[in-house]
Amino acid sequence: MSKTPLSSPIFIADEKGFFKQHGLNIQLIREDGGVKCFNELMAGNVDFATTSESVVMFNSFYRTDFTVLASFVESDNDVKLLSLSPQRFDDLAAISGAKVGIVKSSASEFFFDSLLMLYHQQDAQIERVYLKPNQMINALQQKEVDLISAWEPLPYQLVDESPTASQVISTKGLYNLSFNLVGLKNHSISVKDKQSILQALSDAVNFINEKPEDSQLIISQLLNIDKIQLSYLWRDYSFRLTLSNTLVSSLQLQSQWAIDRLLVPKDNRIDIRQILDRQLFESAMNEHMDEHQ
Known part of the structure; x- marks a missing residue:
């Protein structure tokens, strides 16, 4: 479980x-x-x-x-897109060139693609960095990725450890x-x-x-x-x-x-x-x- x-x-x-x-x-x-x-x-x-x-x-x-x-x-609000500098991506138009931490073949990946489609960014040049759930927070904190697509309680743990961390955009109801x-x-x-x-x-x-x-x-x-x-x-x-x-x-x-x-x-x-x-x-x-x- x-x-x-x-x-x-x-x-x-x-x-x-x-x-x-x-x-x-x-x-x-x-x-x-x-x-x-x-x-x-x-x-x-x-x-x-x-x-x-x-x-x-x-x-x-x-x-x-x-x-x-x-x-x-x-x-409808469990998976979130997070960054240590969320203002940089606040409309997702600046996501091109970003490195995104994703759990391969999971809700993390489907959620992220749904977000790109919603904001017409499917063709943006993004580097997907496939990680295990327990690698997500550290990868973001060490600047190995710019954003992570993660489910709770990882977002809570991240914000607790890194006060500058936040959701890039409100996604409640998206998925x-x-x-x-x-x-x-x-x-x-x-x-x-x-x-x-x-x-x-x-x-x-x-x-x-x-x-x-x-x-x-x-x-x-x-x-x-x-x-x-x-x-x-x-x-x-x-x-x-x-x-x-x-x-x-x-x-x-x-x-x-x-x-x-x-x-x-x-x-x-x-x-x-x-x-x-x-x-x-x-x-x-x-x-x-x-x-x-």
């Missing part, structure tokens, strides 16, 4: 005992970002992973042995990032246990929405994020357990972008619905509803 407040439903399900209530013994392994989480899943080191829909999309061009069990949160639970298709984990995981996450999402203050306190302690800063981020989060057509549409849009940018082999494109386990999701939610009636 990724070390971000987006993973809150998983943390809450563990901390409040929802996994145990559903007969599960879950071990949480924290990683930096969804790309690393997905790679750990594919390496067989974990049974499930949290990741953004961008990582799901990129990998769908190379393999179909994984499945999306559910989305559990969305944010709706979703965080998803992903597993392997042919796996020894039973259908019943998968359903139980989704039911525990449903309980966690309900808890988060009913008790936001309690939830934020738990997450701020677990991730060592200032409570005030977390409550500021929290306003952008929509916690819901879904597997909807909105996710399909987002994946299709991003797939076309990746093909247009020549980032993926277009002949490998699949019907995105092949990697969404709707049957599992619906059966888990129906059974959960019956239990609570």
